[in-house]
Amino acid sequence: MNRWKLIEQSFFKAISFLAAYSVILILLFILYVIFEKGFSSLTWDTITRLPEGGYYFGGEGGILNAIVGSLYLSVGATILAVIIGLPAALFINVQLIRLKRTQNTIRYFLDALWGIPSIVYGAFGFAVMVFLGLSASLLAGIITVAFLITPILVRAFDEVLKTIPVELQEASFSLGSTKTETALKVIFRQGFAGFVTALLLAFGRGIGDAASVLFTAGYTDNIPVTLDEPVATLPLAIFFQLTSPIEEVRQRAYAAAVVLTFFILIISISARLLSRRYSKNIIK
Amino acid sequence: MKRNRRITDLLVNIWMRFGLYLLLSIPVLVALGLYWKASPLAKDHSVVDLVFSRNWSPTKGEFGFLPFIYSSVYVTLLSFILSAPIGLLAAIYLTQFARRHLLNTMLPVIDILAGIPSVVYGVWGVLVIVPLVSDSIAPWFDTASTGYSLLAGGVVLAVMCIPYVLNMLIEVFQTIPIGMKEASLALGATHWDMVKHVIIQKGFPGIISAFGLGIAKAFGETIAVLMVVGNTLDISLSPLKPGYPLPALIANNYGEMMSIPDYDAALMYAALLLFVIILVINLFFRYFIHKTERR
Numbered sequence: 001m002n003r004w005k006l007i008e009q010s011f012f013k014a015i016s017f018l019a020a021y022s023v024i025l026i027l028l029f030i031l032y033v034i035f036e037k038g039f040s041s042l043t044w045d046t047i048t049r050l051p052e053g054g055y056y057f058g059g060e061g062g063i064l065n066a067i068v069g070s071l072y073l074s075v076g077a078t079i080l081a082v083i084i085g086l087p088a089a090l091f092i093n094v095q096l097i098r099l100k101r102t103q104n105t106i107r108y109f110l111d112a113l114w115g116i117p118s119i120v121y122g123a124f125g126f127a128v129m130v131f132l133g134l135s136a137s138l139l140a141g142i143i144t145v146a147f148l149i150t151p152i153l154v155r156a157f158d159e160v161l162k163t164i165p166v167e168l169q170e171a172s173f174s175l176g177s178t179k180t181e182t183a184l185k186v187i188f189r190q191g192f193a194g195f196v197t198a199l200l201l202a203f204g205r206g207i208g209d210a211a212s213v214l215f216t217a218g219y220t221d222n223i224p225v226t227l228d229e230p231v232a233t234l235p236l237a238i239f240f241q242l243t244s245p246i247e248e249v250r251q252r253a254y255a256a257a258v259v260l261t262f263f264i265l266i267i268s269i270s271a272r273l274l275s276r277r278y279s280k281n282i283i284k
Numbered sequence: 285m286k287r288n289r290r291i292t293d294l295l296v297n298i299w300m301r302f303g304l305y306l307l308l309s310i311p312v313l314v315a316l317g318l319y320w321k322a323s324p325l326a327k328d329h330s331v332v333d334l335v336f337s338r339n340w341s342p343t344k345g346e347f348g349f350l351p352f353i354y355s356s357v358y359v360t361l362l363s364f365i366l367s368a369p370i371g372l373l374a375a376i377y378l379t380q381f382a383r384r385h386l387l388n389t390m391l392p393v394i395d396i397l398a399g400i401p402s403v404v405y406g407v408w409g410v411l412v413i414v415p416l417v418s419d420s421i422a423p424w425f426d427t428a429s430t431g432y433s434l435l436a437g438g439v440v441l442a443v444m445c446i447p448y449v450l451n452m453l454i455e456v457f458q459t460i461p462i463g464m465k466e467a468s469l470a471l472g473a474t475h476w477d478m479v480k481h482v483i484i485q486k487g488f489p490g491i492i493s494a495f496g497l498g499i500a501k502a503f504g505e506t507i508a509v510l511m512v513v514g515n516t517l518d519i520s521l522s523p524l525k526p527g528y529p530l531p532a533l534i535a536n537n538y539g540e541m542m543s544i545p546d547y548d549a550a551l552m553y554a555a556l557l558l559f560v561i562i563l564v565i566n567l568f569f570r571y572f573i574h575k576t577e578r579r
Contacts, residue, residue, distance in 0.1 A: 009476035012373075013381055019373035020382065023390070023450065026443055027397050030408050037411060087296070088303035095300070106308065108567075108574050113310060115497060115566040116559065117504025119531045120314065123555030126538075127317035147314075150307060178293040183300075201399075208401025211506040211531070215538050235403040239507060242410060257407045261400065268396050 031261070038258030041251035047259060051221040063256050066237035068223045070260075072138060073213065073231055074206035077145035078153075081202055084146070085154040086188075086195075092154075093161040094183040097169060107158065113151040119211040121148045126215040139227040141217030145206045153202035160194020161187060193278035200271035204264055210235030234260045311563060318556040325549035334553065340517055347550040349557065351519050355434065355527030359509060360502045362438025362523065367445045368495055374446075375453035380479050387454070394454075397447035406511035409440035414512055422524050432514035435523035440512050441502045449498040452573070456490030457483060489572045496569035500562045506531035530554055 049062035096103050125144025134140045164187060172182040188195070210233070218230025219240070234256055241253035319326070325334070325347060337348025378387045418431030460483060468478040484491070514526020515536055534551050 005474050005477065009474045012476050012479075013377075016373040016377035016381065019370045020377040020386075020390070022370060023374055023397070023446060024393055026446070027393055029412075030397075030400065030405070030443075033408050033411055034404060084303045084306055086303070087300035088307050091300035091304050095297075104574060106304075108570055109308060109311070111570050111574075112563060112566040115500055115504075115570075116311075116314070116562060117501075117506060117531060119504065119506040119534050120318075120555050120559045120562070123321075123534060123552055124314045124317045127321045127552065130321070131317070147310060151310070154307060178289055180293040180296040181289075184296070204399050208399070208403070210401070210403045211535055214535055235401055235507070238403050238407060239511070242407060242511065254407065257404050261404055264399055264401060264404075265396065268392075268399050272392065 034254075034257050034261050038254035038256075042255040042258050046252060046255050050223070063234070063237050063252060063259070065221055065223055066232040066234045066256060067259060069138075069217075069220075069231040070207050070234040070263075072224065073141050073145060073217060073233055074203055076138070076142035077149060077206045078199065078203045080142060080146035081150040081153045082199070085150045085157070085202075089154045089157040089161060090183040090187060092158055093164070094169065094179055094187055097166060103162075107155070110151050110155045110158075114155060117211070118148055118209050119214075121145075122212040122215045125212060129216055135228070136216055136218030136230050137228045138217065138224045138231040141213045141231055141233075142227075144212050144216045145209065148209060148212050149202040149206050152205055153198050156198035156201050157191065157195050160197070161191045164190050193275040196278055197271050197275045200267050200274070204267040204271075207267075208235060208260065208264055210239055234263075314559060315556070318552050318559060321552035322549050322556050325546050325553050335557070338519065342544045342547045342550065345546060347546070347553070349530070349554060351517055352528055352530045352533050352554070353557075354519050355513070356503055356529040356531070358434050358523075358527060359437040359441055359513065359529055360499055362434065363441035363445055363502045364495065364499055366438060366442035367449060367498065370442075371446050371449040371453055371494075371498070372491065375450055375457055376479055376483065379454055379457040380483060381475070391454075394447045394451050398451065402444065402505060402508040403511075405440055405444050406508040408443075409436060409508060409512040413439050417524065425524065427522070427524055429524040430514065430526070432512060432526050433524050434513060434527040437509045437513035437527065437529070438523065440508050441505055444505060444508060445498045445502050448501055449494050452494035452497065453487075453491065456487045456494060456573075459490075460486050489575075493569040493572040496565060497573075500565040500569075503565075504531055504558055504562050506535050510535050530558055534558075 046062040047067060048064055050065050051062070092103055092106055096106075121144055125140060125147065128143060129136070129140045168186060168190065169182055172186045177185070213233050213236065217233060217236075219232050219236060220230045221232070222229075224231045238253045238256045238260065241249050241256065244250055244253075329347070334347060335349050335353065337346070338350045339346040339348040340351060378390055413436045414431035416431070417433055417436050418429050421435070422429035422431070464482050464486065465478055468482045469475070473481065509529055510532040513529060513532060515528050515532055516526040517528055518525060520527075534554050537547070537551060540547065
């Protein structure tokens, strides 16, 4: 065999090997930098106390407002996304099961929506907020983030639903159940593992996104009690505190980054574990 | 009993339809909403005027988006040059050369990387890339740089795009029928020859689409870029100079936009531009991917 061909092959094998492993290294490097920098400033006070007097000049307090705010906001947005997205995903896979062309067109549009950057949703959320006469608040933030994560939730759930064989639906119809009953009691149950994954994926996107809530959620040192109060979020807490000239404040940004990364890792790992657990009940 | 079931069926059906229609109308709603808020500016100026003018001084009522578009294109291309080869080679290695086991361990890694919030990438960029540019790269070229530069933006974007592009490329390569690979190997091609002539050629539309979607993602990425790119209004060729991409403009000025006339309209106009550009790129390249998937 031609010697040059073998040399060429070994060369490309080597660099593609390096490229593949560099992806793992990048992840480890990022996690190392974030945790190494943040752990030293991550104290019990940081995660259990609200910002107190002079906090932004290095005073006492923590980022509890942002942690709780982020959870409120993304839980709210996920609930809203489920209310809109769950029936939509089931509709695509039950009512439209015979219309392959329509299904594919819908999927195509949803995929394209997935690519719209969050800052656009943020600006749009601002327009909606003005239109509805709201001010920057938890509710406005929830609506904006819901717009961002609903396409993600639907498309991820749909990806699992579309693998369910048509025969299962046919069996359900032949027993006399309505389309609704088939959708909710058969197809939803069969795709439950996928639903959990999609839910956590959407939740993760919601909790980590900063650009969409910049306009709509406001920022506050308190934990909101009602929907019309402004709310602080973790990504924005990181973003604002990192630009501070005071070292103590920047330290808290690093600590907040650790908290956020930790949340994302937990969500990502539990999505994997839960989907494995629930896929045991699937009829094959 | 029978009647109840039918009513439930009807109600749930309406609910399902409502959800789907609302979802499908999001792009229309976004376009209308943004246009509504941008219209004060769009009425007085033509698109060409706004997009190709370099004069940006909101207090004088001059809104030229050219410097921002320039910076956006600059960091996006930079990130593409840095991330495309790594993504492509990694996808080839994982699907063609490596054992199945490695791919299965890599998929969660890619998922986690893709799930890390953009603000965390930004923190990483501020801690690692910015000092690297100012302390090592700039002195090497005999210039001074604060580190907050187009280059830093490009690098951070590249790192963010790799998992996104890699994920799509792996899917593209997995759809190529195994028989084709076997046929090529049976004719005496080396493994790499097979990759070159079968995998890359057959997957070409998919590769281009994955790259295109990666570019679209980089173009719209906001917070991470905003944190490292410097945000200075300038059109310069050097990657060591700061820039001011379009998404950063929107995110950085939301505080002052209500105090200067037409400023809010200008920011909404910028968001509309971003939306239209990215939606068009997405629709275009997604079309290829859908076509290959259906086969």
